[in-house]
Structure formats: structure tokens, C-alpha cells
Amino acid sequence: SSEEILAPEPTTPLMKQYWDLKSQAADALLLFRMGDFYELFGPDAVEASKILEITLTSRDRSRPNPTPMAGVPYHSVQGYIQKLLAAGRKVAIGEQMEDPALVKGKGIVRREITRVFTPAVQFDAEGSESAYLAVFWPVDGLGNGAKARWLLAAIEPATGSAKISDALPWDRLIEIAGSALPVKHLLKVQDRTPPDLSATGFEHKIPLIEPLPTHYITDHAAHALVRAHYGEAFFAGSPDVALEAAATSAFGVLLQYLLRTQKVEKLSHLRFPSPLSPNGTLRYAPQTVEHLDLLPTPSGPQPHLFGLLNRTRSAAGARRLKEWILHPLVEPTQIQARQYAIRAIVTGLASDTFSSLSATVYDLERIAGRIQTGLAGPRDVLAWGKTLALVPRFVQMTESLEGAPASKWLKEIGRRLQANWPRVEALCARILAEMREPAPLLARDGGIFKSGTTPDLDRLLDLATNGQRFLIELETRERQATGIGSLKVRYNRVFGYFNEVTQTHLDKVPAHYQRKQTTVGAERF
Secondary structure, three states: OHHHHOOOOOOOHHHHHHHHHHHHHOOOEEEEEEOOEEEEEHHHHHHHHHHHOOOOEEEOOOOOOOEEEEEEEHHHHHHHHHHHHHOOOOEEEEEEOOOHHHHOOOOOOOEEEEEEEEOOEOOOOOOOOOOEEEEEEEOOOOOOOOOOEEEEEEEEOOOOEEEEOOOEEHHHHHHHHHHHOOEEEEEEEHHHOOOOOOOOOOHHHOOEEEEEOOOOOOHHHHHHHHHHHHOHHHHOOOOOHHHHHHHHHHHHHHHHHHHHHHOOOOOOOOOOOEEOOOOOEOOOOOOHHHHOOOOOEOOEOOOOHHHHHOOOOOHHHHHHHHHHHHOOEOOHHHHHHHHHHHHHHHHOOOHHHHHHHHHOOOOHHHHHHHHHOOOOOHHHHHHHHHHHOOHHHHHHHHHHOOOHHHHHHHHHHHHHHHHHHHHHHHHHHHHHHHEOOOOOOOHHHOOOEOOOOOHHHHHHHHHHHOHHHHHHHHHHHHHHHHOOOOOEEEEEOOOEEEEEEEHHHHHHOOOOOOOOEEEOOEEEO
């Protein structure tokens, strides 16, 4: 509650601002930007110092009960955030919304919570691991009774993948969910609370279970959010009215949570929900994934099937292989079609080229998520362009494959790539033509664009690299224009750059000069 997290008497305007933001962050650890550091105070500082193994200090040491304090450098904060998330904690970012230099002497810098990280909402994460945000939802009333049906809705925010289960009895749904999906964050709406999870073992696999208040989102708002993200097709698939209503409410909760934590209005990279257990695939019994060592587990580096099979060259390929292992095909014709296609790639004439090209494919699914949330940096954009540029070569390879069994599956992929290529061709060409390589990680580092991109940029780049020459030329021009041979272009941190004229030449100062300061023997304009 707010009484538990608010300081009783904030001692300064800065601490009042901190505790105001902390009340908004609720159960998330608040990283409060102060210059070159993100600081934590009070109980947050105590907990974070233990998890991150950093020094715990204090603020207002002269007071009887000084406030605990801990901080991490802003330029390396992402590593600390990942460690907090791995410990199952949420992290809120209290960012400076104004330039401190411009606010100096006028009060404190305005700060706002710009983003909330959770174990399953990590747009900055890399690699093949998936992390789903999920919610169980009753299909029939409030889910009471032995025959009541439930569904599971889930979204993987970083890649845009979305899953939905069938409407099933609770025990059967838990069996499927426990083996079919890596859920990292489970939302529990109070008036739609599922049966006790602790007895199922499912609860112990989830790093974070977060309760949400009753009516976290209204039915009308949920319907609007789902329509905005998935279109009318979302409501046209099932004749089961109760199932459709439950799916809409469940995805409404997920979407509302994502939009609130990421401070965005829409996530256009989200894909249309697919079945939790696709048709034509095997459904594992409870604990089968662990007992058969199909995938890596947090408990240790023991051998597993994924490790033996994985020869993929990209993160997206590794994620797809994990999906195939979790949902193996059962129809012989589909199994053979996949095997023929893989054999054609592995043994075909273009196999070496295909393999080397695959190794240069960046993780477009995750980059798309970062672009949609405004978190993509220059390096992401360049990676996006370089990967898109490979599309024509992949299309050419699929066209060159021979043999009916192999060609049908792969050539369909090639046709889809070719059909969509015109939509991105111009963007791809512009990225590669205008961006420098290697691209910086952050936009503030500069050095993003090549010379010749725009005249205005070229002028600014010239100033950045030849600024001293520009100042000398400016001083020469001003001396000639005013006839003041002793005029000097100077700089200080208060006024920036200015023209300095001695008292003996003030009668020559042009009318458009604006006086800034008077000094002994000179005026500054």
C-alpha cells in the first residue's frame, strides 16, 4: 500500500519527488536518475544492494534515521536491470525529463516514470530464450464448479508472438500450459482468480506472479484494445460466444498491462494469436518436457535434446527449433514435407551459401519490438536494413531448388518473401545508403549518418570536426563587417559564445548586437 512505501516526511523537494514516483511504481524497484547515476532509496536500496552486490550508503547522514541509498552508473544500467529481473523483481525507470543545465537555479529537474521492466517484458533482451506474459481466464462465469472451463492467453512482447489455448477444464489446461509455454510473468485479476496454483507445481516455474485489481480493464476497453491490435478477424473465429468474450477480456488485460508499463499507445508488431497447442502436433503429459530433457533448464547444464539438435545460425532459428521440439508434428505427410525441405537446404548446392547467409541474419522479431516501443538504437536500425537486404538472395535460392518434395514448402516461403519485398525495398536501400558502419549503440553517441545525407547535417558535422576553424572565420568576418580590429569571439559556461568589444570601440557596435554583460574595459554581445 502507499502507506508502506511513502516516506512519512520527505526532507527535501528532491526526496518528495522520489517518493511521489515511488507511489506510482508500487511494487517495482525505482531507479531514480540523478546525473550520471540511477539511485535507489529506502527499502528499495536495501533490497537492490543485496541482489546487485553493490555498496549500501545513506542520505542525510546527520539525521537520526538516515535514508538508505544505493546507485548504479546510467551508462551500464542495463546489466543491473537484467540481474534484478532474473531475481524476479520489477524495475521502474524514473528518468530526467529536462536538461539539468537548463533548470539550474530554477528548481529541481522534472522526472517521470518512462518504463517498467518485468521478467516477461524485456524488449532489450537478446538470444533464443522466450518469455511470455500470461493470464488465465474463466470461460464460464467466474470459473466455479467442476465443469467450468478456463483458457490461457499469452504474449511474448519482445518478438510479438501471441498464444491462446482451447477452453478446457482447469486440470487439463494446467497440464498443457506447464509443458507448452515458457511463462515468466503471470497476471492474476482478483475477481478472475484461478484455482490454487501452488498445488499444481506450475506456480514454482514462474519468476513473477502479479495480482491486479478487480476490473483492471472494462469489457468495452478490452474489446477496443483487441480490435485495435488484431482487427475484426479476432472476433470471427469461434462460434462459442463465451469463449470469444473470455479471449477478448484476457487479451485486453495483457495489452493494457503492456501499454501501461511501456508507456506507448500501440504495439503494431504483435502477431495474431496462434493455438497454444497447434493442430497436428503432439501434446505432452505433465512434467514430460523435464523428464525427457527436451530443453535447457535453470537447474543446470545437463544434456538436453535441444543442445544435441541445435545447429541453427540465428536466434530466431533457435527459437523456432524449440517450438518444434515442444510441439512435434504427428501427421506423416507434414513430417516428410519438413524433412524434405531441411534435407534440400542441408545437402543442396547452395547449402554453404545458405548457411553463411543465415549467420548474418539479425533478430528481426526482437528489433521490430524495440522499434515499436521507441527503444531501437542506430545499431538496431542498421541491422534491420542489412537483414532485409538479404531477402532477394533467399528468394533466388528457393527458386533454384529442384525436386517436388522440397520445392513446395520452401518455394512458398520464397513467394511470400518476394511478394512483400516491394514494401521494404526503398527503406532498406535508404538505411544502407545513409547509415555509417559500424553504427553506434546509442543515438547520443553520434556518428550515425554518412556525409552527403543532407546539407544541414553536413554543415553540423563540419562544425563538430572543424569548430575552431569556424570560430576563427567568424571572428574575421565580424571584424571586417564592424571595422573593429580588436573584436574577439569568446566563450564561457554562462553565456555560451559571444563577441567581446573594448570600451574604445563601442561606437562602432552595430544595432543588431544585443548586450549580454559589462566587464572592466569591455562589453559582451
